[in-house]
Amino acid sequence: MRDCVLSRLSLNTYLMANESVRNRQWLKTQYLSGYVMVECDWLEDEIRSIVPDCHVEAIDLNGTKDHFHIRVIAESFAKMRPLQRQKLILNHFKSYIPNPIHAIDLKCMTPAQAETAGDTVFHPHAGGTGIHIKKIQRHQNKEREK
């Protein structure tokens, strides 16, 4: 597995590109204390390496790089049961759970299932005990700037 430590440069770039990110100070403190943080791009690359035919999208739910929604769509899932699909992905990241990856809302679907799946995301802490939210755009801040 490629190293997922966030560099100082990428942290600053990230914070500049995402002005609305909550807990900015917390993120900086985590970085300065040498805490390992996970990038959505890294998650997606890792998943592509184990499910080569997939379309994958990772979303940082809080802007704190520890709660993620990950949506993986692949034809090769058709011959696998739901548990097998999740095990394949989750066990790959086993050494990163529960830290630095604290929570993953993972959806593994075939293209046919994805067409009817809707676009809600489960946020495990929002509302106190978890709520389904409308899927958030990963690059919404960048889009707004354009």
Add this chain to the structure above:
Amino acid sequence: MNWTPEELQAIVDEHALVLFMKGEPGAAQCGFSNRASQVMQSFGEPFASVNILSDPRAIPSVCAWSDFPTMPQIFVHGELIGGSDIALEMLNDGSLREMFDSGRQS
């Protein structure tokens, strides 16, 4: 309770439905566990729940035994089906009912 594979196996052998979760049903300590206990409650069959926050040894022991790295975990007739999202999916498409009923007859 020492969370040995034998003890854990005995729990899922004894109960047709087992939910390993953070907290208790009605007082879940995590959104995923809350959703899992809601799925179990709407399913309507009696289930056993195990609070894996009651002992720091619990999470690593259960995860190593079941070969699944996240919580909650749901077992139907001794077989792991997955976490809260798979349970919800299986509740909605009827496959949870099918699996529960077919295991009960055998």
